[in-house]
Amino acid sequence: MSARIDEAGRVATILGDTQVTFNGVASPLLSVQGEEIVAVVPYEAAGSASQKVVVTYRDGSETVMLNAVPVSPGIFPIPDPVAAGSVLTFYATGEGQLNPTGVTGQIPRDPFPVPVAPVAVSIDQTPVELLYAGAYEDTIGAIRIMVRVPDSLAPGQHILTLTIGDVSTSGQFVVKNN
Numbered sequence: 001m002s003a004r005i006d007e008a009g010r011v012a013t014i015l016g017d018t019q020v021t022f023n024g025v026a027s028p029l030l031s032v033q034g035e036e037i038v039a040v041v042p043y044e045a046a047g048s049a050s051q052k053v054v055v056t057y058r059d060g061s062e063t064v065m066l067n068a069v070p071v072s073p074g075i076f077p078i079p080d081p082v083a084a085g086s087v088l089t090f091y092a093t094g095e096g097q098l099n100p101t102g103v104t105g106q107i108p109r110d111p112f113p114v115p116v117a118p119v120a121v122s123i124d125q126t127p128v129e130l131l132y133a134g135a136y137e138d139t140i141g142a143i144r145i146m147v148r149v150p151d152s153l154a155p156g157q158h159i160l161t162l163t164i165g166d167v168s169t170s171g172q173f174v175v176k177n178n
Contacts, residue, residue, distance in 0.1 A: 003030045010105040011040070011140055019056045023048060028105035028140060040141035042104040046070065046097045071096035071117050073164040076142070081176035085151040087131060088160075088173070093142045095119075095164055098135065108135035114143075117165035121147045123158050149175065 004012040013019060013026035020027040020039045031038040037055065045051055051066045072094035082088050098113035114134035121128050131146040145162065155177045161170045 001032050003028070005107060009107040009109075011107070013105065017058045021054045021056075022051045024052075025104065030141065040105070043097060043102040044104060069167070071115075071165045071167050073162050073167055073169045075160070075162055075169055075171040078160060078171050078173040081174040082149055084149055084153040084155075084175055086149050087146055088149050089144060089146045090160070090171075090173075091142050091144055092162055092164075092169075095133075095143045102135075105140065107138055107140060110137075112136060115164060118163075119145070120163045121145065122161045122163075123147075123150070123153065125159075125161070126150070 001016040004015065006012065011028035011030065013028060015029040016032040018029065018032045018037060020029065020037060022042050022045050025042040025044045027039040027042055029037065029039050041051075045068055048068045051068045052063060053066055054061055054063045074093050076091040076093070078088070078090045095115040095117070097116045099116050100113050102113055112135040119130060119133040121130055128150060129148040131148060133145045134143055136144040153175050155175050157172055157174050159170050160173055161168050
């Protein structure tokens with residue numbers, strides 16, 4: 001089952017007889033299928049060192065304790081190939097709290113919130129121009145990031161590093177021949 005959105009623009013917290021809570025706060029559920037649940041950590045988790053996560057399905061439940069961190073960036077697959085000098089748009093998750101403060105499960109509207117923690121991007125360990133990093137229409141649990149690919153970047157495979165706060169993650173992408 002895929003996410004359902006109510007008339008107020010919020011993503012459902014119960015899907016296919018399944019619910020996930022973090023310290024008692026219901027999580028928006030993006031997908032529930034087989035043994036995989038895609039849930040968004042509620043903004044209310046901010047500032048907590050640990051989270052009691054309870055997964056409930058019909059009449060049963062499982063509980064696990066997780067360590068919590070302010071940010072934990074992850075990059076979705078980066079589209080290939082891109083041209084040197086172009087704008088590269090990619091998507092990430094784990095950005096932490098937003099400004100203005102995110103509302104758990106609420107689909108963002110313009111003006112779109114941006115991460116509170118600083119965002120930086122580098123390609124092959126060289127900082128690049130960050131054009132935008134923030135929420136975007138019709139999506140929760142992810143941000144859109146836009147950077148300018150340097151004109152001088154040679155064709156071939158490159159490493160893109162996203163840093164949110166003091167945590168980094170990397171992905172690969174290809175610059176095409178012009």
